[in-house]
Amino acid sequence: MSPASVPRIVTSRLGYEDSHTLERYLSSGGYEGLRKALTMHPEQVAAEVDAVSLLGRGGAGFPAGRKWSMLRKGPVPYLVVNGDESEPATFKDHLLIERDPHQLIEGIVICAYAIQAAQAFLYIRGEFALGLERVTAALNDAYEHGAVGRDIFGSGFSLDVVVHPGAGAYICGEETALLESLEGKRGFPRIKPPYFPAAVGLFGEPTVVNNVETLSNLPWVMVNGSAAFTALGAGRSTGTRLFALSGHVHNPGVYEVEMVKTTFRNLVFDAELGGGVPGGRQVKALIPGGVSAPWFGPDLLDLPLGQDEVADKGSMLGSGSVVVMDDTTCTVRAAWRITRFFRRESCGQCTPCREGSGWLERILLRIESGSGRESDLDLLMDVCDNLSPGLAWPPQQTTICVLGPSIPSSIASGIRMFRDEFLVHVKDGRCPYA
Amino acid sequence: MTIGHLSDEARRRAEELVALYPHPRSALIPICHLAQEQDGWLTPEAIAEIAELVGLAPAEVVGTATFYDMLHTEPVGRYVITVCTNIACMLRGAYELLEHAEDRLEVRSGGTTADGTFTLEEAECLADCGVAPVCQVNHRFFGNLSPASFDTLVEDLRAGRLDGEVPPHGTLVRVRRQGGLRVDPETVTTERRQMAEAIASRAEASGDSQT
Numbered sequence: 001m002s003p004a005s006v007p008r009i010v011t012s013r014l015g016y017e018d019s020h021t022l023e024r025y026l027s028s029g030g031y032e033g034l035r036k037a038l039t040m041h042p043e044q045v046a047a048e049v050d051a052v053s054l055l056g057r058g059g060a061g062f063p064a065g066r067k068w069s070m071l072r073k074g075p076v077p078y079l080v081v082n083g084d085e086s087e088p089a090t091f092k093d094h095l096l097i098e099r100d101p102h103q104l105i106e107g108i109v110i111c112a113y114a115i116q117a118a119q120a121f122l123y124i125r126g127e128f129a130l131g132l133e134r135v136t137a138a139l140n141d142a143y144e145h146g147a148v149g150r151d152i153f154g155s156g157f158s159l160d161v162v163v164h165p166g167a168g169a170y171i172c173g174e175e176t177a178l179l180e181s182l183e184g185k186r187g188f189p190r191i192k193p194p195y196f197p198a199a200v201g202l203f204g205e206p207t208v209v210n211n212v213e214t215l216s217n218l219p220w221v222m223v224n225g226s227a228a229f230t231a232l233g234a235g236r237s238t239g240t241r242l243f244a245l246s247g248h249v250h251n252p253g254v255y256e257v258e259m260v261k262t263t264f265r266n267l268v269f270d271a272e273l274g275g276g277v278p279g280g281r282q283v284k285a286l287i288p289g290g291v292s293a294p295w296f297g298p299d300l301l302d303l304p305l306g307q308d309e310v311a312d313k314g315s316m317l318g319s320g321s322v323v324v325m326d327d328t329t330c331t332v333r334a335a336w337r338i339t340r341f342f343r344r345e346s347c348g349q350c351t352p353c354r355e356g357s358g359w360l361e362r363i364l365l366r367i368e369s370g371s372g373r374e375s376d377l378d379l380l381m382d383v384c385d386n387l388s389p390g391l392a393w394p395p396q397q398t399t400i401c402v403l404g405p406s407i408p409s410s411i412a413s414g415i416r417m418f419r420d421e422f423l424v425h426v427k428d429g430r431c432p433y434a
Numbered sequence: 435m436t437i438g439h440l441s442d443e444a445r446r447r448a449e450e451l452v453a454l455y456p457h458p459r460s461a462l463i464p465i466c467h468l469a470q471e472q473d474g475w476l477t478p479e480a481i482a483e484i485a486e487l488v489g490l491a492p493a494e495v496v497g498t499a500t501f502y503d504m505l506h507t508e509p510v511g512r513y514v515i516t517v518c519t520n521i522a523c524m525l526r527g528a529y530e531l532l533e534h535a536e537d538r539l540e541v542r543s544g545g546t547t548a549d550g551t552f553t554l555e556e557a558e559c560l561a562d563c564g565v566a567p568v569c570q571v572n573h574r575f576f577g578n579l580s581p582a583s584f585d586t587l588v589e590d591l592r593a594g595r596l597d598g599e600v601p602p603h604g605t606l607v608r609v610r611r612q613g614g615l616r617v618d619p620e621t622v623t624t625e626r627r628q629m630a631e632a633i634a635s636r637a638e639a640s641g642d643s644q645t
C-alpha cells in the first residue's frame with residue numbers, strides 16, 4: 001500500500017498555509033470530536049481511547065487509555081501535556097504545535113473531559129517561540145469559541161488551559177522532571193517509587209502526562225471511532241505515527257505513515273518520503289528512535305515501523321525520529337557527539353550518569369582525535385556496563401531516570417557494529433574521515 | 435524588598451502569570467523570560483523582584499534559573515545566536531558552520547562580541563532537523579544555513595533589518611493570553627458532581643445501561 005492512501009490522522013491540515021487558524025480548523029471538521037465526546041459519559045470516552053491501543057508517542061509507548069485508568073481516585077486530577085520535545089533529531093511535536101494548535105487543544109479538552117481534569121498545563125519547550133505564540137493565539141480563539149473555559153459548548157464541563165514555556169533543559173522532557181519544572185524548580189527527575197504521576201503528580205495530585213502527538217490523535221478517534229483507528233497498523237501498534245527523518249536523506253522532514261505496514265526502507269527510500277540517500281551512497285547505520293536508542297545496520301532496513309517489531313530487535317521506536325548515516329560518516333564522531341549531548345544534559349543527581357557521561361565523552365574524543373589506545377575500547381564498554389549492566393535493552397534501572405542507562409546505546413552500537421573503525425583511529429593516530 | 439525594577443507593563447504581566455497557577459512558584463520560569471525580554475539577562479535587581487513575586491528567596495530563584503540554558507545570570511549580547519551541532523545538524527555541516535560563525539563574529543563559542551552585539555553559543559538539538567543545519571537568534575529559527583546565508587543573517591541583524599521578527603533580547607511570546615479562569619477547587623467538585631448527575635439522568639432517560 002502506498003503511504004499516500006492512508007488517512008492523515010494528525011497531518012490532514014498541514015497542506016494549508018493557514019492550518020493554525022480557527023477558521024481553517026472549523027471548516028475542516030474541527031472541534032466535532034470534542035462535541036461528540038461531550039455527549040458521552042467521560043468513562044465512555046476513556047473506554048473508546050483504551051480500545052484503540054493509542055501508544056504514547058513521547059518515547060515510552062505506554063497505552064494512553066491504560067495510563068488514564070491508573071489515576072488515583074478522589075482528587076480532581078491535573079492534565080499535563082508534554083511539548084518539551086528535546087530528544088535529538090525529534091521535531092514532530094514542533095510541527096503539530098506550530099501548524100495545528102487547535103487539533104492539540106481539542107485533544108487536550110477531550111482528554112481532560114475523559115479524566116475530569118479542571119486545569120491542564122501545556123508545557124512547551126522555550127525555544128519554540130513561534131509555537132508558543134501560535135498556541136496562545138489559538139487558545140484565545142478557542143476560549144472565545146467556547147471550546148475551552150467555562151461550560152464548554154454548553155455541556156457544563158469547564159477546563160482552564162495554561163501554556164507554560166520551558167527554558168532549555170532536555171531532562172525536563174522526562175515526565176517527573178517536567179512536573180518539577182512546572183512547579184518552578186530545577187528539572188530534577190523524581191525518585192521512584194511512586195512510579196506514576198497518575199498516583200502522585202503535579203503538586204502531589206494525581207496527574208496524567210501525555211505527549212503532544214498522543215493527544216493530537218484524539219479528535220480523529222472521537223469522530224471516526226476506534227474501529228477505524230485499529231484498522232490501521234497491526235498488533236499493538238495501531239493507527240499512524242509521525243516520523244521525523246533527518247541526516248543523510250534527500251528529503252528530511254516529518255512524515256505520517258501507517259504503523260507496521262511501513263518499513264524503515266520505505267521511510268528512507270520511497271520517493272514521496274525520504275527519497276533515498278544523496279549521491280548514491282549507502283546507508284551505513286540508522287538510529288531508529290532518538291539518540292537514546294541502539295542503532296540498526298542496513299540489514300534491518302526492511303523491519304516494519306512497529307513498537308514491538310523494533311523492540312524485538314533490541315532497540316526502540318522511542319520518540320519517532322530516524323537518523324540516517326551514510327558511508328561517509330565517522331561513527332566514532334557520531335557516538336562522541338551523542339555522548340557529549342548526554343554529558344551536557346545530565347541533571348547530575350546520579351553518580352554513574354554525571355561522572356560516567358564525562359568519562360565516556362573524554363575517551364571518545366581521545367579516540368576521535370587520534371590519541372586513543374586499544375584498551376580504550378574495553379574501558380568504554382566497562383563504563384557503559386556500569387551505567388547499564390549487561391547492556392540490555394530496555395536497560396536496567398541503575399539511576400533515578402533512564403537518561404543515564406541510555407547513554408551507552410550509541411557507544412555500544414558503534415563498537416559492536418564498527419569495531420574496526422574504532423581501531424583504525426587508534427592504529428593510525430587520526431580519524432580516517434577527517 | 436526591591437520594587438520597581440520591572441517596567442509597569444512587565445510587572446502587570448508577571449502578576450497575571452502568578453495568578454494562573456495554583457502555586458505562585460510555578461510562574462518563576464515564565465517571569466524569568468519576561469525579565470530577560472526587558473534586560474536581556476537576569477540582573478540581580480530582577481532576581482530580587484522575581485523572588486518577591488513568587489514568594490522565594492533570591493538565592494532560590496538563582497538556583498533554579500542556573501539550571502536552564504535559556505536563562506542567563508550574566509549579561510549577553512543583544513542577539514544571542516545559538517548554533518545547533520547535534521547529530522542531525524552535524525551530519526549536515528554544523529561544525530563547519532560554527533567555525534565559520536566564530537571567524538565571522540570574531541568570538542569563540544560561549545563568548546560575546548566586544549561591542550556587545552552578539553553572543554554565540556553551541557546549542558543542543560533545537561528540534562528543526564528537517565532544515566539542518568539550523569540556528570536560533572533570540573529564539574527565532576533560521577534553517578538550511580550555509581556560511582554565505584549566515585553572513586547575510588548577521589548583516590541583516592546588524593543593520594536592524596530583522597528587528598520586527600527578532601527584536602533585541604528577543605520576545606518569547608508576542609501574543610497575550612486573553613481567556614482563562616482559575617476556579618476554586620470546591621466549585622470544581624460541585625460542578626463535576628452536577629455534571630455526573632446530569633449525564634446519568636440523560637443516560638437513564640435514553641435507556642443506556644453503559645454507566
Ligand SMILES: Cc1cc2nc3c(=O)[nH]c(=O)nc-3n(C[C@H](O)[C@H](O)[C@H](O)COP(=O)(O)O)c2cc1C
Binds near residue numbers: 062401
Ligand atoms: C530523558 C527523557 C526525556 C524525555 N523527553 C520527552 C519529550 O521531550 N517529550 C515527550 O513527550 N516525552 C519525553 N519523555 C517521555 C516522558 O517521560 C513520558 O513518558 C511521556 O511524556 C508520556 O507521554 P505519552 O505516554 O503520551 O508518550 C522523555 C523521557 C526521558 C527519560
Ligand code: SF4
Binds near residue numbers: 347
Ligand atoms: S540518570 Fe542522569 S539525568 Fe536521570 S536523574 Fe540521574 S543524573 Fe539526572
